[in-house]
Each structure stands twice: as C-alpha cells, then as structure tokens.
Amino acid sequence: MSEFTRRTALRAGLLAVPALAAPPLVAKVGAQQAFDWQRFKGEKVEASLTSNPRSSLLIQHQREFEDLTGIKVGAEQIPEQQHRQKFAIEFASGRPSFDVVGISLHVNKRQVGRAKWCSDIKPMIADASLTAPDFDFADFGAGAVTYSTQADGRMDTLPEFTDYFIMYYNKDLLAAKNIAVPKTFDELYTAAKALTDPAKQQYGFVGRGLRNANVVLWSSFLLGTAQRDTVSADMKLQTDTPDAIWATQMYQKMMRECAPPGSVGFNWNECQTTFMQGRAAFWIDGVGFAAPLEDKTRSRVAGKVGYAVVPAGPAHHHCALFGTAFGISEQSRRKGAAWYYLQWASGKANQLRYLTSGAGAPARSSPFSNEEAISSSRFPREFFTTLSESARIARPGLPEIVPVTEFRDTIGTAITNTIGGADPAAELKRATDAFRPVLEQSERAT
Structure with a gap:
C-alpha cells in the first residue's frame, strides 16, 4: 500500500497531517464489526466528474482509494456544460456508462430528483456493514445535507463541496x-x-x-x-x-x-x-x-x-451559495463499490485537501477546525475567515x-x-x- 508522506503532501500543495493519510483507516477496521474496506476487491467503478480543481485532486489521489479497497476506478472529468448534457442524455437512455456522477445541485438537483436517476443513500449510511465506522456523517454541514436531500426526503447525493x-x-x-x-x-x-x-x-x-x-x-x-x-x-x-x-x-x-x-x-x-x-x-x-x-x-x-x-x-x-455532490446511478450494478468511492471522495482527507489547496469550501465542518492545516497552508488566514463568514450569510x-x-x-x-x-x-x-x-x-x- 502506498504511503502518503509529508513530501508527497508538499508536492501536492497540501499540509500532511494524520487525517490525510488513508493507510491508518485500514488498521482501524481490521476487527471492526462487519465493515471491510476490501469487501468489493476486484470490482471497478466508473466515475463521471466535472472538470474543476476538486476533480483533479480526486483523480490525482485515486490510487490511494484503489490501494485501500482493491477497487479500480475509471474516472473522467468533463467541462461543466458538456458534462451536464452528457449525464442527462445517458440517464435518459436508461443505460448510463458511469456508476458515480458529480452533480451541480444548483443546476440539476430537481431534474435528477424528479427522474429518480440516483439512488437514495440513506439506507447505505445506516448500514454498518457498508459504511466505515469513522465516516462521521454528522460532520457534514446541515446546509449541505439539506441541499443533497430532495423534497420527498430521499437523499440521492452525498455532499462534496459548497461554493x-x-x-x-x-x-x-x-x-x-x-x-x-x-x-x-x-x-x-x-x-x-x-x-x-x-x-x-x-x-x-x-x-x-x-x-x-x-x-x-x-x-x-x-x-x-x-x-x-x-x-x-x-x-x-x-x-x-x-x-x-x-x-x-x-x-x-x-x-x-x-x-x-x-x-x-x-x-x-x-x-x-x-x-x-x-x-x-x-x-x-x-x-x-x-x-x-x-x-x-x-x-x-x-x-x-x-x-x-x-x-x-x-x-x-x-x-x-452553490453546491456539488456525488450520486450513484440507480442503474449501477456496482452500488456497493460506488458507495465506497463516495465515502472516500467526500471523506475527511479529501475535504481537507479541498480547503488547504484552495480548491473550494468543503461540505464537512472538520477541516475548518484543523488549526495545523490552516496555519501551514499557503493561503492567508483571511481566506479561511472569509469562508467561515460567508457560510453564515449564504443563500442559494x-x-x-x-x-x-x-x-x-x-x-x-x-x-x-x-x-x-x-x-x-x-x-x-x-x-x-x-x-x-x-x-x-x-x-x-x-
């Protein structure tokens, strides 16, 4: 398994802190309940992402997920306008080529929800055999969770980032x-x-x-x-x-x-x-x-x-306020592996990477309280203060x-x-x- 070292972090423009390292997660789950990061080893998930700094970070570090789970990832990032058109056409065809899709909630939330293109992830979150013990769903901001929840109560996406x-x-x-x-x-x-x-x-x-x-x-x-x-x-x-x-x-x-x-x-x-x-x-x-x-x-x-x-x-x-999230195609035959990918993609390590690299405001709350990361970032403290203040006055x-x-x-x-x-x-x-x-x-x- 590859090791995420301080040198690797510095090359990525990030601070290396224990929360960023994937390997310790494996040690934690060894004897924990029924959850096993290697449960879907050998499967492959296809991820259709929008071109942006966050997608670039996920693709840059996806080997970390592959080593952790044994799941291969085929990820592509497509310019925003083309991506929205592409996934809508594929969903409408009933045979999307992807298991995971990035969604701009400020544009496609109601469209995706009305057609029920993405699976409700609430049952997955509640399933201890499918969700890592340290996933910490409560760490997601209330506003981001509301944004990912449809009017009928289905939570058909997992928050990624709040813009x-x-x-x-x-x-x-x-x-x-x-x-x-x-x-x-x-x-x-x-x-x-x-x-x-x-x-x-x-x-x-x-x-x-x-x-x-x-x-x-x-x-x-x-x-x-x-x-x-x-x-x-x-x-x-x-x-x-x-x-x-x-x-x-x-x-x-x-x-x-x-x-x-x-x-x-x-x-x-x-x-x-x-x-x-x-x-x-x-x-x-x-x-x-x-x-x-x-x-x-x-x-x-x-x-x-x-x-x-x-x-x-x-x-x-x-x-x-604008927001993005990850959904799992309702037509996917690899929903378990796709859910593992979502947990990693919106996990604390990647959310901290978003914040410290300037790629955007994470949907989780914990990165904002990571004083070591903030003080070691190449961004001035004013940047983080602005994000915190913006969170208090944000509206769609x-x-x-x-x-x-x-x-x-x-x-x-x-x-x-x-x-x-x-x-x-x-x-x-x-x-x-x-x-x-x-x-x-x-x-x-x-």
Missing part, C-alpha cells in the same frame, strides 16, 4: 490609492470607479459577462435586496421587479464603467486570468478559483490577494427549478445586453415574458 461567492481584491492597487475594502455594493462601485485607468490597462472590477455564466454574478447583487429570490415560494417568476432592475443596473454600471474591454464574453476563467495579471482591483466569484491566484509561477498577484465577503446590498447581506444563488439552464440562458441574455447599453427594465421584461411559460410548463409536468 460561496466571495470578493477577491488586489491589495497593492487599493493601498496605492488608500482605498478601504468596500462593505457595500455602492462602496464597491465607488472604489472600482476610482481604480479604473484604461490608459494603464487597469480596471476596478472584472466579472462574468458571458450569457448564462453571468446570472450568478447578477444574483449576487439581487441577494442584497429585499426580494432576494428570482422565483417565489409559489414558483412565480420575479425577474422584472424593481429589485431585479436595481440589481441589473448595478451589474450594468460595474461592467460598463469599471471592467476591461471584451468582458461581455468573459466567463470565470477569463476573469481569473485578468485578475492574475494584476489588471483588476476587484473580482466577485466562487471560492474554488483561488488556488492559481497564489501560484507564484503563474500569478503576478501571488501574495498580494485580499479575500473578503461579498458586499452588502441595500436591504440584506448575503452571498450566493439560483432558483431550485428544473429548467435552470434555460433560465440562465434567457435572463443571462438580457443581462449581457445591458453591458452594450440596453435598458435594464426593458430587457428584464422581455426575458421574463419569454421564460415565464417555460417555468409554468415545467411546473405542470412536475
């Missing part, structure tokens, strides 16, 4: 003009305006402008209003209200007056590159994109990045509906048009009128 939108800022740019970290969106706009100097290719803000991708930034502004939600509790669309118009006007000002040319086509990766080059003072996006910013071989701002919670709006202070950044992609496409087109100068109220009304029948038809089919 909070935070505000990154360039400490040097703010210090040069003696500008304080903004506490409100109005303060953010004022600061970003003051830090925008096109002649120096320096901009006060960078954010997602691309249709569909931009909705999660726009909803970050909306969460600060009295309305907060894009769909009401009785499933009525509310995307052309005064609060929605305010959020769009704020988005429009930030993107038109403070962002670099071409940002109308920016997704997170273009925003990340711009910020890494030192050409933007502020960037609001997910916590999972932090790692490259602190990479001195790639980033001009390494060691100069500040982290803060998203500013407050006129009525509330919330940040957008997208509505829990089936046609989430259509929602993002339709509303996102309207938002994108405002970057070109279109009137926010007119664009939102047009988009709302276009999407309302889509939502109503989806609800009738529920």
Whole structure:
C-alpha cells in the first residue's frame, strides 16, 4: 500500500497531517464489526466528474482509494456544460456508462430528483456493514445535507463541496490609492470607479459577462435586496421587479464603467486570468478559483490577494451559495463499490485537501477546525475567515427549478445586453415574458 508522506503532501500543495493519510483507516477496521474496506476487491467503478480543481485532486489521489479497497476506478472529468448534457442524455437512455456522477445541485438537483436517476443513500449510511465506522456523517454541514436531500426526503447525493461567492481584491492597487475594502455594493462601485485607468490597462472590477455564466454574478447583487429570490415560494417568476432592475443596473454600471474591454464574453476563467495579471482591483466569484491566484509561477498577484465577503446590498447581506455532490446511478450494478468511492471522495482527507489547496469550501465542518492545516497552508488566514463568514450569510444563488439552464440562458441574455447599453427594465421584461411559460410548463409536468 502506498504511503502518503509529508513530501508527497508538499508536492501536492497540501499540509500532511494524520487525517490525510488513508493507510491508518485500514488498521482501524481490521476487527471492526462487519465493515471491510476490501469487501468489493476486484470490482471497478466508473466515475463521471466535472472538470474543476476538486476533480483533479480526486483523480490525482485515486490510487490511494484503489490501494485501500482493491477497487479500480475509471474516472473522467468533463467541462461543466458538456458534462451536464452528457449525464442527462445517458440517464435518459436508461443505460448510463458511469456508476458515480458529480452533480451541480444548483443546476440539476430537481431534474435528477424528479427522474429518480440516483439512488437514495440513506439506507447505505445506516448500514454498518457498508459504511466505515469513522465516516462521521454528522460532520457534514446541515446546509449541505439539506441541499443533497430532495423534497420527498430521499437523499440521492452525498455532499462534496459548497461554493460561496466571495470578493477577491488586489491589495497593492487599493493601498496605492488608500482605498478601504468596500462593505457595500455602492462602496464597491465607488472604489472600482476610482481604480479604473484604461490608459494603464487597469480596471476596478472584472466579472462574468458571458450569457448564462453571468446570472450568478447578477444574483449576487439581487441577494442584497429585499426580494432576494428570482422565483417565489409559489414558483412565480420575479425577474422584472424593481429589485431585479436595481440589481441589473448595478451589474450594468460595474461592467460598463469599471471592467476591461471584451468582458461581455468573459466567463470565470477569463476573469481569473485578468485578475492574475494584476489588471483588476476587484473580482466577485466562487471560492474554488483561488488556488492559481497564489501560484507564484503563474500569478503576478501571488501574495498580494485580499479575500473578503461579498458586499452588502441595500436591504440584506448575503452571498450566493452553490453546491456539488456525488450520486450513484440507480442503474449501477456496482452500488456497493460506488458507495465506497463516495465515502472516500467526500471523506475527511479529501475535504481537507479541498480547503488547504484552495480548491473550494468543503461540505464537512472538520477541516475548518484543523488549526495545523490552516496555519501551514499557503493561503492567508483571511481566506479561511472569509469562508467561515460567508457560510453564515449564504443563500442559494439560483432558483431550485428544473429548467435552470434555460433560465440562465434567457435572463443571462438580457443581462449581457445591458453591458452594450440596453435598458435594464426593458430587457428584464422581455426575458421574463419569454421564460415565464417555460417555468409554468415545467411546473405542470412536475
């Protein structure tokens, strides 16, 4: 069995602590009840994952799982949009090629739950012969567990990670003009305006402008209003209200007056590159994109990045919350082996890796109390404090509906048009009128 040493951990950019090592788990279970990590030795599970830093970490360390269990893993990671399309098509065919699938709950939760594509894992958690004694289900945050639970009570995914939108800022740019970290969106706009100097290719803000991708930034502004939600509790669309118009006007000002040319086509990766080059003072996006910013071989701002919670709006202070989880295909013939993989993938070791490598906020609580890991991380303490503070003010950044992609496409087109100068109220009304029948038809089919 391979040994996870301090040298290995340092190469991975992580802290080596006892909780990270897989081998001790084997020693613990030797004579424990009926549970046996080697129970499904010789089987192979296929895992379909979304391309992101967390999936890369799991694939990088999957040999650890294979040595622990004797189960082989065939894992692939696919770009986000293509992955969602692929697994939906395969599930609908009734013959998915995978046993384990990564799910973006903020996009596919209701779709997956309504079709019952994934198995209820509650019975597996309760089965002492299938669940490791130190799995510690209580370690998962209540919000993450709720996110993984369907309205009918089935828990058809196991939480992986909670993505909070935070505000990154360039400490040097703010210090040069003696500008304080903004506490409100109005303060953010004022600061970003003051830090925008096109002649120096320096901009006060960078954010997602691309249709569909931009909705999660726009909803970050909306969460600060009295309305907060894009769909009401009785499933009525509310995307052309005064609060929605305010959020769009704020988005429009930030993107038109403070962002670099071409940002109308920016997704997170273009925003990340711009910020890494030192050409933007502020960037609001997910916590999972932090790692490259602190990479001195790639980033001009390494060691100069500040982290803060998203500013407050006129009525509330919330940040957008998104989440991912792992599901087991209902059609899988290797559910036992797949459940073992889920326990490892969302186990304490990998969850700590997520946190200390900057790959995202873990769904478990224990990593945040690992003082040794936090103090030895390449990330400043401010990063971890920001995550903890964000957890307290987080709310879902997208509505829990089936046609989430259509929602993002339709509303996102309207938002994108405002970057070109279109009137926010007119664009939102047009988009709302276009999407309302889509939502109503989806609800009738529920």
